[in-house]
Amino acid sequence: MEAFHFATSSDLNELTVHVRIDRLDGHQKPVPYSELLKRPDLRHRASNISPHSELYVTAQIWADSKPLTVPVQTAYKSFKNARIWNEWLSLPVTYANLPASAQLSITVWDLSPAEDKDSNLHAIPFGGTTIPLFDKDNTLQKGRQRCRLHRFKAADGLSNTTTPWVIPPARKSRKDAVQEDTVNEQIAEMQRLEELLKKQEMGDIPQNQWLDALVFKKMMKIRNEALKAEATALNRRNRVQSNGTNGETAHNSDEELFYLDIELPRFDHSIVFTDVEYPPPPVSDIKLPTESDIRLRPPPEVSFGPGIGNGYGDADAGRLIRIYDPEIGRRVNPAEDKHRELMRSQQTDSLDRDRKPNVHVRDKLNLLMAKGPLEEITSHERDEIWKFRYYLLRDKRALTKFVKCVNWKNEREARQAAPLLEKWAEVDVDDALELLGPQFDHPVVRSYAVERLKKADDEELQLYLLQLVQALKYEADGEGDDSSLARFLVTRAANSFTLGNFLHWYLMVEISDLSSDQAPEHRALFSKVEYDFMVELEKTHQGEETRKMFKRQGELLTVLARISKEVRFGGGDRPAKIARLKKALGDPRNDLVSFDPLPLPLDPAIMVNGVYPDDCTVLKSSLLPMVLNFKTTFNTKYPIIFKTGDDLRQDQLVIQIITLMDQLLKKENLDLKLTPYRILATSTSAGAFQFIPSMSLAAAVQKHKGSLLAYLRANNPDDTAPLGVRKEAMDTYIKSCAGYCVITYLLGVGDRHLDNLLISPSGAFFHVDFGYILGRDPKPYAPQMKLCREMIEGMGGADHPNYLSFKQYSFTAWSTLRKSANLLLNLFALMKEANIPDIKVEREGSVRKVEQRMWLGKGEAEAGREFEKLIEESMGDRLAGVIDWAHDFMQYWKK
CATH class of the missing domain: 1.10.1070.11 (Phosphatidylinositol 3-/4-kinase, catalytic domain)
Incomplete structure (x- = not known):
């Protein structure tokens, strides 16, 4: 299939819709005297007085049977030989904002000094036409268009319009088909010449000024003849239909045939309709009515406007209207929100400071404080916590519950709540971690949690470092420029090589994650934090040396990853792969047998200065991981397993949790002899872990x-x-x-x-x-x-x-x-x-x-x-x- 080039309508967000009103073609028949006797106001209409009277045109965009813009009108123009406006109209809407159902309704207006009996206006519709802006393939219409004008009707933009720009041909008998062969040939010739004219306007056919003038003159003659022939055939068909139905006279069934030529903008490529993809509405926690409740009530009676279809095949579906209520998607009931705001505005700090709960309320508060971090707090419980907030200052468990009961988007509540955080009893680390979650985005709350983490030592902080790096995604600013958590991690890591080592590699793995599950803004955030970390390192005494260490670690892991892939994808059986591995490790070009002491990324407390090429192997596994023995500065061996082709971040998380659980058990004097071996993901497809014999x-x-x-x-x-x-x-x-x-x-x-x-x-x-x-x-x-x-x-x-x-x-x-x-x-x-x-x-x-x-x-x-x-x-x-x-x-x- 050949390449198809197109643009989307959403890309045209600055270009307004334009249409050029070109000319009106057709022949108007004189009004019979019998009709003038009945309607004396017709003798004063401009079009009845002169075949080239002044007419004006209005254009308006409709969508889904509703006007989308106000009508736009042509300027006054005096006609001599033909009604030719040749005027571009600009409609007040851009192409990007057009729906797929957008239609352009164009009405030609006649003038009369006498008011029209139907509308009581001096402007009477000469004829109207409605053309969709997008065709059946959802492609924007462009170029010259010839629109059928419906006499004495103003154009409507309804979904089922009564003034379509093209009337589909009626089914004809064989006799009618023979009679209209000549007419069809004339119309076909006229359409062929118009297609050639379009190609010339687009530059596909070269121009010749004097010859084009002669051809255009001939084309106008063919067009007039085809128009007369089409009108005659149409009236002949109308007479047959009227005589076969109610016997009306022939002249009453005569119909005047008019066409309005317009031109739409041309583009280098086709413009295809695209709509804005809105996110799905949020899941509501408000209890919705069940099906049984709905069945007890009759469906609402809905009357649709003229031309509006219900869009459903079911006959009864027209009685139902489906809408999305934005209040249903709120996390809390808006009425309860307003009630809480009114109640708290009436309470004063002076009264709340001395408020003490009775025995019954105290027991309820104790049960509430025992709730876990995943349990919901009801609206009534939120009010109770706010009411007795000063009483709860001594309970460290109550802080996270208090933060949840505050509407931090309300400036008045935020001003009242923020000073209390400093006065509260110091919370544990687990509560501080909860305050760094996605539901707490206020900078005051997150800064308070970071202040608590500052009191943890480096060893404890390392246990939570993997989660703290992920918590950066929940920072409100999204870029880390004013993130208290990012500043804290960068500062602590710059002053501790062990923390800095793991922070560096955690960030590098997230930066290298180019999958669709990693948002681009998160990659940019981690890149910004890594850059700030490197800048902060330069301010320390050993900062330059530390940066060189990280660079050498990266070079070492790159060489190991390349060797692992060569071993994995190279031919031969397992002994051949082991031999290839030993040869690669001993190759002087790889510089692995001996190098300057370097902290092992997996365990930065271990300094390694080489690899034992003869003491390595390849495991029997689908990914063929390598077992390597590093040479430490104490002349001991440190065995690791290096693996490519697998994302080790899930294993890394499990081992981190096992390490934490081991620490928690040991704090209770319960040593269960666990083996939380070290593991580090160095990229999204490679990593290393400690080898335990x-x-x-x-x-x-x-x-x-x-x-x-x-x-x-x-x-x-x-x-x-x-x-x-x-x-x-x-x-x-x-x-x-x-x-x-x-x-x-x-x-x-x-x-x-x-x-x-x-x-x-x-x-x-x-x-x-x-x-x-x-x-x-x-x-x-x-x-x-x-x-x-x-x-x-x-x-x-x-x-x-x-x-x-x-x-x-x-x-x-x-x-x-x-x-x-x-x-x-x-x-x-x-x-x-x-x-x-x-x-x-x-x-x-x-x-x-x-x-x-x-x-x-x-x-x-x-x-x-x-x-x-x-x-x-x-x-x-x-x-x-x-x-x-x-x-x-x-x-x-x-x-």
Whole structure:
């Protein structure tokens, strides 16, 4: 297909609609004396007095049977031999604002000193015509147009107009067709000559001045003859129809045929209609009437105007009118908004300072303060919080609820509320993180949250850094120029190399995300923050050196990514790929064997100065990740896995949450021997993670004849200990199993099988490969908690006391993490707009899924019973064993 060039109507946002009124063609018959006797006012009409009388033209745009503009009129013109205006009219609307149903209604007006009996005006319609501005293909009409004029009718712009510019031909009998052959030939010849004239005007046919004058004279003669022939044929058909119906006289059925020539602007390309794509209306939280309520009431009676179709095929649908009420889309009821504003305007600070709640109200406030960050606060509860705001100043839990009850867009309320934030009891970090969410866009609120974060040390801040980078998207200004959060992150990162390292790479990954899920304004925002970070670094003592370090890190990762792709896409089997990897690492051009000490991006506390080319391998995986051993400045090895072709940001988020949960558990003196290995996404398709010497449960079971206990006994033998396993190793195994069972359940980690469950020689059990989280799983009927038969067998079986210890550790861990539910939920809430696969599936529901697995609505005792039931169900899930067997079977055939 050849290329088709066109422009859209929305691009013509500064060009108004124009039309040129050219000439009027037709022959007017004299009015019979019998008609003049009945209508003496007709003898005074200008068109009846002279065939070239002064007429004027009005043009107006209509759409959907309603006028879109005011009419525009031609200037006065005196005619001599023909009615030729040759005048351009400009209508007060641009092409960009035209709807697809826009029509141009043009009326030619006659004048009479005597008032018209029908309209009581001196202007009488000589004839009218209506032409759509867009054709059936939604393309703008252009060039010369010949419009049929309907005598004695003013043009209407109705959807079903009575004055169309083209009248479709009526069905004729064979006899009529033979009689009109000559007429059709004349009309066809006239149309052919007009097409040639259009081509000449467009420059397709060269001009010849003297020859064109002769041709034009001949064309006018052919046009007049064709017009007379068409009028004669039309009147002949009208006589036959009138004689066959009511026997009217011939002259009463005679019809005068007139055509109005107009010209529309020409463009170099076709102009196709495009409409503005408006965002969908917001989802309302106002309760709408149910279908049963609607059925009880009769539908409204709606009378449509003339020419307005209901647009529906159903006959009864014409009684209904469908509109969108903008108030329905409000997040709160507008009446309640007004009521709250009136009530708060009457309250004074002097009275509210001394207001104390009674016992009943105090209990209600305590229940309200216990609500989670995702629970809605009713309008009545908002009023109660505002009413007792001074009483609640001592309760740090009440601050986020108070912020939610304030209408920050109301200047008076904002002025009253802002000073109270400084007087409030200092909130915890989890509440400060909630104030950085998308629903809090007022700079005063976000600045208060940042002030609280400033009191956190670098180690704690690093735990939330991934979410704080995403929280930049919710800054009100959208560019980061006046963002308190951006200034805080840049300042702290410039003074801490570890924070700066991770901030730099978090920002670089977001900047490199060119997918449609990353908005261009967000990429610009992250670029601005990265630029400000580099500028701030130059102000510090080691800033220039730090910038060079980041540049060298980028060069190192670029070389590793190139080698990984060469190994991955190069031919040969796995030994050939390993040989190719060793050769590339040892190539002097890559400068990897030895280089100046450099902080490892994955773990900036480790200084590396080379790679061991002979101590590397390629794993058996679809993406063929590389296992590399870096040489540290302490002459030790630091193994990592470098991977290309996969976005590791989801795995990075899970490991960050596991690291945070490990810290929360240790604060409660509960060390579950977790293994939150380090992971860093360096781009949207590459990344590295720490390599932990371990073995998959599938390999361990296969090596030790189906017994995980035999694996533990072989690596940690102790003949004096129960089950023949050293006590420290068994404790590590039981605790780590409990910790990962609880954490993977809370995060909804899916696709669990024996190949992504690992165990180290020390007995530490851990999970890898978090491609499915938040309840998603590629396998049907997957258990909520992964607790397979092999894991329980490693403890000594379900009847051994070790299994009881496992259940106790699991419940204690789950109960401890429930206490930090607000922190975990707020962290996931800040990640709602992140470009992470399993969050993109359901952005609003992702946080809810974590909340549901914490069972926050249940008490401690009830939740404990339910959690124990969950463990027993997961242990006895035979379907999970079938899934593991099917996975092993498929892996066997893949080999």
